[in-house]
Amino acid sequence: MLATVLGDLQELAYYDAPDYPFEERIPALADIAELARKLAERYIQSIGVHHPSNARCELVIFGFCIKSSNFKVFRVSNSPDTPASVGIEELPVGDSDLIILGDRKAAIRERVLSLRTRFEVGSANWRRAPITALAAILREGETGSIGGYLQLCTAFRDDVRHLTITAPGEGQFPFIGFDLYRDIGHIGGFSPALSFGLSAPGPDGWAELTRDPDSAAGR
Secondary structure, three states, X not given: OHXXXXXXXXXXXOOOOOOOOHHHHOOOHHHHHHHHHHHHHHHXXXXXXXXXXXXXXXXXXXXXXXXXXXXXXXXXXXXXXXXXXOEXXXXXXXXXXXXXXXXXXXXXXXXXXXXXXXXXXXXXXXXXXXXXXXXXXXXXXXXXXXXXXXXXXXXXXXOEEEEEEEOOOOOOOEEOOEEHHHHHOOEOOEOOOOOOEEEOOEOOEOOOOOOOOOOHHHO
């Protein structure tokens, strides 16, 4: 719903303000988060009628906001106390900030912070500690409510790209639980082409990395 609405916007005609600049008409990321909140609230209310205990919602809207020229992150969620009401919270953006979703926030945060004590502050392995921690949880096989695969995406000033995480020697290119070439393959006369990614981290992160403060994929 969100992608469909945003992909088919039509510019409003302001007859009383013919010089209204186009740059000022561009929606802020906060406007998009508010639209996501409206859609989520409607769906969560319909779910709650039949499944009150499962009427839970938590997601993030993130990326580069053209309107403010800054990276932004918004959490859209409801709470057990007021499941029919979905709210928005703007969260800080930085290498040291963790935004964790789900029902195991405290446990995952503790694991990431513990792992970071083993690396130089600001290094690529320090920044990528959340990736290493989640990869370790998945290897242990006790994923519980977290899910069964690791997927990355990174925000740039122009777009947001999904990244593959490949294991050396396996020749696999996973994307949201599918292998791009074995499970999806070609689509008509085209094939998927995710431009870049990361190798899967080991228990101690990436051995070849020491300090790489400019790595976009590590942010």
